[in-house]
Amino acid sequence: MGERLLGPADVRELASGLGLRPTKTLGQNFVIDANTVRRIVRDAEVAPEDVVLEVGPGLGSLTLALLPAASRVVAVEVDPALAQRLPATVAERAPDLADRLEVVPDNALRVAELPGPPPTALVANLPYNVAVPVVLHLLGAFPSIRHGLVMVQAEVADRLTAGPGGKVYGVPSVKMAWYAHARRAGNVGRAVFWPAPNVDSGLVAFTRREPPSTSASxxxxxxxxxxxxxxxxxxxxxxxxxxxxxxxxxxxxxxxxxxxxxxxxxxxxxxxxxxxxxxxxxxxxxx
Structure with missing residues (x-):
């Protein structure tokens, strides 16, 4: 599996081929460390029967690690050039797994339906500026998502997993708790990204729960x-x-x-x- 995954030189070469300069607007920080994506897939507990929804696959670092572990990966990518390039990258590096990939060129904040079987897991390196609304939207739009793991800004990870009583506990904490049991699943250093962000990252693992029994919607x-x-x-x-x-x-x-x-x-x-x-x-x- 090692040779399939992208290293720093691969990521830069792909970006150069696309004439891509990562933008802060789209929150583009690409993972360049193979061990990090392996860790994400392992900690997400992706099973062979899972249909994984990946948001913002970028150049495919995480996608290439997810494909051998899941039955199918549906990647939602808002950048048209990246969405067009991803199937080719997978075909080049993991041709035997190319049929497991479906790329959806769309905005994850608006996507309401996906092709094929419904997703059962959400695994993503999320753009920092939209991480909370994306997670909450997808959990609401796709009740079939039973578990997952997302990489977000460390501060956001704290908010999504906070319990009552602390300063970081707020709207994201309570709304996440409506959908799922969430927990911190570790930290991620800045050096695994290109370009390196100026903030630390954290992993949030979650398992779907039944919402509180209520007459209120x-x-x-x-x-x-x-x-x-x-x-x-x-x-x-x-x-x-x-x-x-x-x-x-x-x-x-x-x-x-x-x-x-x-x-x-x-x-x-x-x-x-x-x-x-x-x-x-x-x-x-x-x-």
Missing amino acids: RKEVFAAIDAAFAQRRKTLRAALAGWAGSAAAAEAALRAAGVDPTARGESLDVEAFTRIAEHRPPSPTIG
Whole structure:
């Protein structure tokens, strides 16, 4: 498998052939270390029956490591030149696995359907500037995704895996917990990328969980979460006043949900937000 994977010289040669200069706009930092992609595939626990969704495959470093481990890899790439080049790279370096790859030239923030069998795992080196919305969108759009591992900025990894009570706990933490159990799966140094980013990276592993049992929809629960953290220094009674219609209505909803109105959003888990959403007062009808 070693000779199939891309090293630093391979990555630079491919980029040069495309006339590619990595852009900060697209968050392009290409992995140039074969051991790192092997580690990602191993820690993601990709099984032979998995259909892996990869976002931002870039020049194919991770793709080439995923193909031998999975039954199929569906790679969503927003850059047209990279999307066009990837099948050729796989055909050159792993011709026996080329039929396992499907490249979808699309924006992962908008993709709502994919060709072929539904994805069962999400494994990706995500662009830092869109990592959280991409993960949350894909978990919402594809309930078939049961597990996965993403490489993100270390700070984002902390947010996605934080539990209630800390400063980094916020909207990404609670919404991720709605979909999955997430945990930090290690750190990644800057030297494994080209160009090297000016921040450290972290791995987040997750396993899908059933969302809290509730009469409120996901949209309604997420609205309560957004409102609570929009003014995170305020008590929930104050922060949810606009969401509930008034501070008094917010207090009534909180008490009905068994939540202290003087608490702050950072102290609540996803189940508590679910109970709050269930007790949101109905909007007044305008006649």
